[in-house]
Amino acid sequence: MEHLTTAHQDTRAQYDFWHDIVERSYAHCDGLSRTPRGFRAEIEIAKCGEAEMTALSSDPVRYTRTERHIRRSQTDSFFVSVMLEGGGRFRQNDRAVLHAPGTVMIYDSARPYEYDYAESYRTMLLRVPRPMMEARMLGVRDLGGTLMTADRPQASLIRGLVGNLMETARDGELPDSFIAPALDLITGAFGHGRPQDRAAVAGRNQALNRIKRFMLEHLGDEELSVAGIATAQNISVRSLGRAFAAEGTTPMAWLRDRRLAEAHARLSEGRGRSVTEVAYDCGFRDLSYFGRAFKKAYGITPRQIASPH
The missing domain is CATH 2.60.120.10 (Jelly Rolls)
Structure with a gap:
């Protein structure tokens, strides 16, 4: 200390x-x-x-x-x-x-x-x-x-x-x-x-939070799409896009960021046996893309953050 x-x-x-x-x-x-x-x-x-x-x-x-x-x-x-x-x-x-x-x-x-x-x-x-x-x-x-x-x-x-x-x-x-x-x-x-x-x-838009909860529940589903989210939540694709646009993002950009955040949390907290396991569990099947996106978001590679401190 x-x-x-x-x-x-x-x-x-x-x-x-x-x-x-x-x-x-x-x-x-x-x-x-x-x-x-x-x-x-x-x-x-x-x-x-x-x-x-x-x-x-x-x-x-x-x-x-x-x-x-x-x-x-x-x-x-x-x-x-x-x-x-x-x-x-x-x-x-x-x-x-x-x-x-x-x-x-x-x-x-x-x-x-x-x-x-x-x-x-x-x-x-x-x-x-x-x-x-x-x-x-x-x-x-x-x-x-x-x-x-x-x-x-x-x-x-x-x-x-x-x-x-x-x-x-x-x-x-x-x-x-x-x-x-x-x-x-x-x-x-x-x-x-x-x-x-x-x-x-913590957010104030309860309808949007409900949609986000659904997306989080399917975080590891690499096939999750805008159309699939809209259908599951009984909302039009256009309305779904407008809801996320009000926060300055898109449904898939928000999902990617949440997948990266979850991967960061798991790796930094030791909740995963390997980088590959964490990437797959968070919906990333292309490990090269995962590594590039992670480095761009956090300035450090997944393997660096997963290394013992």
């Missing part, structure tokens, strides 16, 4: 030192310290497979991530944030929430957001690469800025889970195998479904 603090930096350099850590661990952004002199903050960082655990405490601060930052830095992860002390306001998508002690929030680094924490705070965060979320949850594009209040049982479950992961990391190495069941529980809680439900719903 890595432990970094501003305590040993010159007072005039403390915030700049901290902002570099924030950009490396979370996402490129603009920051504004609310502390007139010096800046107190510290962070613990632990890897868990492709995911990352952090625990931090910080003086009051404001962070803004805009489209400009996103174009410069294509960080594509979700963050599950458990507030322990202090807190502040957070804005993303059409949501403005109060991230208070005990609450659990999810935000998306691929979309603009604004933190405004007017008091010192202490929090734990789990960084999850987008494919790991997409493999478990429909409508992840709508998820950023979702808050779970402290009084909900699901919030208590996630607080305990993230806290236990962090304590395990402090005691020694955090096994990669821990991340898959942890994410199943977290997405199940946010999707209002059973923890083992790998198609929990």
Whole structure:
């Protein structure tokens, strides 16, 4: 586990030192310290497979991530944030929430957001690469800025889970195998479904979500086509195309991306005996095409991500 603090930096350099850590661990952004002199903050960082655990405490601060930052830095992860002390306001998508002690929030680094924490705070965060979320949850594009209040049982479950992961990391190495069941529980809680439900719903278009569920149930069917989907769902091919066009994609492009996301999740979490088995199970019969599409999507080959960390 890595432990970094501003305590040993010159007072005039403390915030700049901290902002570099924030950009490396979370996402490129603009920051504004609310502390007139010096800046107190510290962070613990632990890897868990492709995911990352952090625990931090910080003086009051404001962070803004805009489209400009996103174009410069294509960080594509979700963050599950458990507030322990202090807190502040957070804005993303059409949501403005109060991230208070005990609450659990999810935000998306691929979309603009604004933190405004007017008091010192202490929090734990789990960084999850987008494919790991997409493999478990429909409508992840709508998820950023979702808050779970402290009084909900699901919030208590996630607080305990993230806290236990962090304590395990402090005691020694955090096994990669821990991340898959942890994410199943977290997405199940946010999707209002059973923890083992790998198609929990975050999206708002219920008709489209029903169609997507059908497609996910047939993820490994290489013969699945637009016509077959439309017939099975009692909808015209044109209407099916329009439904996906509203999200800026097509039915088959969405299916390909979900197949890739599921393959990424299985390989990175060790849920597959071989790259070939995972590719076939996710609907890819042309292994050369699978390798090219995977590398284009994630910048790494299937065999590289399947190799022991």
